Amino acid sequence: MEKHGTYEWEIAESGERLDKEIAQFDPSWSRAQIQDWIKTDFVTVNGDRKKANYRLKAGDHISVEVPPIVDLEVQAEAIPLDIRYEDDDVIVINKPRGMVVHPGSGNENGTLVNALLAYCKEDLSGIGGVARPGIVHRIDKDTSGLIMVAKNDFAHQSLVEQLRQHTVERAYTAVVMGAITHEHGTIDAPIGRDPSHRQRMTVIEENSKHAVTHFTVLERLGNFTVVECRLETGRTHQIRVHMKYIGFPLVGDPVYGAKKNKLPIEGQALHARILGFEHPRTGEKIRIEAELPSDMEALLTKLRHKHM
Template sequence: MQTYCVTINEELAGERLDKAIAGLDPGWSRVRVQEWISANRVFVNGKVRKESYRVKVGENIEIDVPELEELDVLAEDIPLEICYEDSDVLVLNKPRGMVVHPAPGHASGTLVNALLFHCKEDLSGIGGVARPGIVHRIDKDTSGLLMIAKNDLAHHSLVEQLKEHSITREYLAIVHGTIHHEHGLIDAPIGRDPKERKRMAVEHKRGKQAITHFTVIERFTKATYIKCKLETGRTHQIRVHMKSIGHPLIGDPLYGPAKNNYGFEGQALHATVLGFTHPRTQKRIELKVEPPDAFLDLMKKLRDE
């Protein structure tokens, strides 16, 4: 068992206890945190509180994280495009359509199934039984660079870098409509959409700070090719932010138009650059991958319009 301690800051103040803790690490799901609270593994200033308790600035939270359970997910020999690997970190180019971790309806064929085969025992256990080694994630239909922690030292370091916004993350996207200015910055908080729980939305009252920078690369007749750089990493951040300014991603089933005129299934989004400080050597590593053929084919189709 490992014990984690955190002091509640202004950003977390007012959140439910389970939501505040789940937001501390991408590998901690809210359901898993609720199990810890029910098992009296979470203490607020030394006291057990309910999952609905609203945390306050300055309160000290202690979390006793149990040892990793035996993983009930099968290792599968699924090819991986590895961009970087050593004894601490693995970075790969995730294909469009691959789910990151097992869930109802996706028990096999996921990235985790592939990682269990490729890495064997060399994965951080902090993410839990369904998310071994997972430090961050990208959506099923988003392609591109994803980093994996092969031990707990690497996991802690990479998560801290995410919190400090010191990890470089650049994405390529194709959006509906013509963006006339060359650069833009979207600073709008993101939270759960109160009308549709599967979606996120710009939420000024309950959302968390989210900042996206974008630059126009190429304009088409009815679309724009852009590069986005994230300062924060909220769920669906680019998809929500671009929709909020009237330029949803082409193919986006959640945030785009109901009618898909381009035959591109899933959002046109690719994680092209990933930069981080190596957890052990402290050297800066920066990787870049080009978008997949389907993305390039879409651009060709738009140029020909």
């Protein structure tokens, strides 16, 4: 089947979700691609735009316009990578704070993708497109820690499905402002774009997505608390938004934290410490742990000294 063009067909039976019907029409189309096409008006039902969860009716006419691949130039850059795991299918990188994952407006160079293109050459999944080859999930620029990258489309589809099924283990260490008195907690609150500040996310009912974060207190340091946060879902800025929502914003967070940060860290004190997943090809359980970066260790040393 051609990779781009317009595909049309009629539904015989009612009941299927729009996104699932499209995925069944051509299994080579990834879920991420289909979701993107639906959101950007490349998919219509009877000439009208519908959401991904629209339940189709017998006789509905689906039209999918598959856009051509845009030949963008993303430069390979010889940037050192802290590789924690690698084989023919997957590579896991310990990303430093301050590095953007993929190129975008204002960040065309110096990203993880630029570095991966130089290191992996052609061995990256193409599903993410020219600007995001191999990228199956992301962590914020000023969050450090582990991120997995797919070296081929087979691995990419498997890892994305594991993320969708919430079977990937993702544990973060964070330092938050305030003294959390209880040992454990679960934050189940939907996250969407903040209507007042379009660059921010917030807990909101309208135009939001289900989001769940579990946290455990690791250490109490006066008016600061060290927590482990485990993601059940993976929404934009999820930990940062959820911890602010319950009154404990992350130390150093330039968007959701205090206006002034006098502590020795640039950006939010958040580190993706543990990453666990099922190997796409072998089924083996892969679990990797990355130690805290030096700036977070320095922050903790200072807070422990003040608390003595």
